[in-house]
Amino acid sequence: MKYIKTQIPDVVILEPQVFGDDRGFFMETFRVDEFLANCSKRMFVQDNHSKSSVGILRGLHYQTENTQGKLVRVxxxxxxxxxxxxxxxxxxxxxxxxxxxSAENKKQLWVPEGFAHGFYVMSDSAEFVYKCTDYYAPESEVSIRWDDPELGIKWPLVDGELPSLSGKDEAGLSFTAAPKFD
Structure with missing residues (x-):
């Protein structure tokens, strides 16, 4: 596994070594010893799996209590x-x-506690799996607007169409109004 630091050093891209032939492939997706050495000294307590259609945007979410680090992949x-x-x-x-x-590039992303997280589906559908360092606590969940101009995120919208959002995400807070961590 390669551990690639991003422009925010606490956020890490994990790139597995894939062994494949005409029968298929094999790869390690997680090793606790390497994760502890290269990403975080945290343990995971919950795994989640979601499926979404093209154009769906989920996020940007975080919890003010029971803060979650997430190791995510498609x-x-x-x-x-x-x-x-x-x-x-x-x-x-x-x-x-x-x-x-993507399922093709097999990369993973480590998103530590203290970060808002979201994703946008670029293919006909996508299955997204992730490990969490704490349990889901809906009463402390916050959603930030996906298109907040202060954040300036350049989402690769399919055909320039606005994303499909949940009611919670449509009512998301601005970055300025959202609670922060110290």
């Missing part, structure tokens, strides 16, 4: 995945990392 399809630094004390506060994750 097992079918392709998404544009984004992590936004919500830590006021960080030199990268308010900045974001965006990366294409």
């Amino acid at each position: 097992v079918s399809g392709k998404v544009y995945d984004v992590a936004v630094d919500m830590r006021k004390s960080s030199p990268t506060f308010g900045q974001h990392v965006g990366v294409v994750l």
Whole structure:
């Protein structure tokens, strides 16, 4: 596994070594010893799996309590995945990392606690799986507007069409109004 630091050093791209032939492929997707050495000294307590259609945008989400670090990957399809630094004390506060994750490139993204996270589906459908360092706590979940001009995220919208959002995400807060971490 290659561990690639991004422009926000706490956010890491994991690129597995894939062994394949005409029968298929094999790859390691997670090793606790390597994760602890290269990403975070955190353990995972919950795994999630979602499926979404083209044009759906989920996020930008985070929890103010039971904060979650997430190790995310795509097992079918392709998404544009984004992590936004919500830590006021960080030199990268308010900045974001965006990366294409797909079943084809097999990359993963480590999104630490203190970040808002979201993804946009670029293929007909996508299955998105992720490990979390804490349990889902809907009462403390926050959603930030996907198109907040202060963040300036360049989402690769399919055919320039606006994304399909949940009601929660349509009512998302501005970055300025959203609660921050110290």
